[in-house]
Ligand SMILES: O=C1C[C@@H](O)[C@H](O)[C@@H](O)C1=O
């Protein structure tokens with residue numbers, strides 16, 4: 256069982272308005288989004304493109320609803336851009352999150368990513384060469400140092416269609432980066448969709464996991480995506496992802512391992528689907544109920 260003082264429950268705005276495809280949910284306002292998150296019983300959020308980037312405005316809107324910022328995604332291009340340019344962008348992102356009180360910064364490597372390209376996500380995942388690996392690992396150690404200047408940590412997001420997607424990719428990344436500087440974000444949905452064993456990854460990297468995205472997968476849609484050679488974004492529109500409790504992944508052992516390991520941090524529901532087909536409030540409530548039932552919090 257989780258200790259209430261160790262974990263906080265959040266939800267990502269991507270189910271209301273999708274930053275990768277802003278046309279999905281463009282009608283949903285920022286206020287509606289955070290009000291519905293709070294109504295469903297969540298106290299944290301990541302940032303979305305409709306959120307004000309003014310610290311006092313954002314803090315006020317969230318505190319009125321007893322909410323706070325857990326973290327936010329940063330797209331790094333360490334393999335394809337000069338490190339100094341990524342550092343400059345990262346520092347702006349870090350400083351905003353610091354002002355908002357977040358403790359972790361989500362980093363994803365988007366160099367060579369096919370996440371937004373219209374090609375089969377399961378057939379064309381990028382594979383990094385030696386030089387890419389050197390740039391990536393050196394750059395991540397540097398971003399980790401920059402985060403720690405503000406007593407924050409980076410958590411690396413493995414992701415479909417990127418150079419860090421599979422268990423092997425994660426193993427290599429974890430072994431080639433400094434464990435005191437680079438931590439891992441554990442996203443159940445991306446591992447399960449990729450055909451990995453999420454529980455094995457969780458068990459192996461528990462001490463390095465400092466942020467969790469809870470995302471479920473509809474396996475029938477995942478296999479249709481594979482057969483039809485769909486892109487990542489088309490897979491999302493087809494409904495490959497859903498909230499915990501509504502798909503095929505069993506979260507119970509994940510909750511148990513996290514709780515037994517004394518995990519401290521956020522459990523953040525992140526389940527992008529088309530809001531026209533899956534009402535965001537309804538699905539947030541399904542997730543909240545499932546977490547209460549299976550994780551006891
Ligand atoms: O953490 C995430 C952020 C999104 O922008 C991304 O595409 C999604 O799948 C995800 O896991």
Ligand SMILES: [Co+2]
Nearest residue numbers: 412442468525
């Ligand atoms: Co995620």
